[in-house]
Amino acid sequence: MNEASPTRHLCARASSAAVIALPGAEAQAEGLAARLSAERLTLEHRRFPDTELYLRVHGPVEGRHVIVAAHLHEPDAKTLAAVFLADALRDLGAAGVGIVAPYLPYMRQDARFQPGEAITSASYARVLSAAFDWLVTVDPHLHRHASLEEIYRLRAHVVPSAPAIARWIAAHVERPVVVGPDEESEQWVRRVAQSVGCGHVVLRKHRRGDRDVRIDPSALPAGGEFTPVVVDDIISSAATMADVVRLLTGRGFWAPVCVGVHGLFAPGALHTLRAAGAARLAVCNTVPPALPDVEVIDVEPGLADGVRHALEEAVLAP
Ligand code: R5P
Numbered sequence: 001m002n003e004a005s006p007t008r009h010l011c012a013r014a015s016s017a018a019v020i021a022l023p024g025a026e027a028q029a030e031g032l033a034a035r036l037s038a039e040r041l042t043l044e045h046r047r048f049p050d051t052e053l054y055l056r057v058h059g060p061v062e063g064r065h066v067i068v069a070a071h072l073h074e075p076d077a078k079t080l081a082a083v084f085l086a087d088a089l090r091d092l093g094a095a096g097v098g099i100v101a102p103y104l105p106y107m108r109q110d111a112r113f114q115p116g117e118a119i120t121s122a123s124y125a126r127v128l129s130a131a132f133d134w135l136v137t138v139d140p141h142l143h144r145h146a147s148l149e150e151i152y153r154l155r156a157h158v159v160p161s162a163p164a165i166a167r168w169i170a171a172h173v174e175r176p177v178v179v180g181p182d183e184e185s186e187q188w189v190r191r192v193a194q195s196v197g198c199g200h201v202v203l204r205k206h207r208r209g210d211r212d213v214r215i216d217p218s219a220l221p222a223g224g225e226f227t228p229v230v231v232d233d234i235i236s237s238a239a240t241m242a243d244v245v246r247l248l249t250g251r252g253f254w255a256p257v258c259v260g261v262h263g264l265f266a267p268g269a270l271h272t273l274r275a276a277g278a279a280r281l282a283v284c285n286t287v288p289p290a291l292p293d294v295e296v297i298d299v300e301p302g303l304a305d306g307v308r309h310a311l312e313e314a315v316l317a318p
Pocket of ligand 1: 108141181182184185210211213232233234235236237238239240241
């Protein structure tokens, strides 16, 4: 490659990118900056006595592509901060502003099930799309929306968690069989099982309320000398996982392992899961903080690759 080649030019511009953390995402920003050899900017933030937000960016922004590292679980207050920060960065002369949100919230209300309901997946997409040029996230909950492009008007890069989950299962679980609690989980479960080289089964779920689900056991084979690994994208109330765990233990399988891509863990969820009989529990590091006795599957290398790709595209087609 010679000095003036477009690729070299591109790499140079991408490496002049800077990373800034929203409150709570400092470790993610540190990791990304190290992996991308990007500079860190600092965000000063506080609340006025009346609770309104004060933000100040420290470091050079003019002409740079800025990566906002964010953790958007419990999203409402954090989203307003993200939008204000993106706006400030543009006002300070950033060439482009992207967001890395390993867990993308508000994806589950993806239809109007009752008259008058807000389709918040689409509303949230409009809010983020108006603020950012690109987004990198890990396995968003895509069910009735086939892809993020259906609702997001920015460049969206989805990092798959399946390779990291499959490596973890292969290294930690003896004679695994992967179990998906519902039809939506088929997309993750199939990829994980293929990578591990083991069998999988996908069940059906009937949701009757936020914390009330019933799993139809008819697809479940009789237990045997296997460790079931229940894989789902989100653990929120844990009602879904707990019901599957109860069915599996009732069928005589070895003690079930539970794996969630995004461990949101609503109050009481961890207890519900343990009480149901989950022997071992692991989640990807998309939602901090790590919880005691919950193992962590590292997806940061994949996230950094996603950001590299997003930056290259942003530099090529600003
Ligand atoms: C939605 O169907 C998702 O794929 C998960 O199954 C769901 O969010 C899990 O929620 P909970 O832990 O509250 O049962």
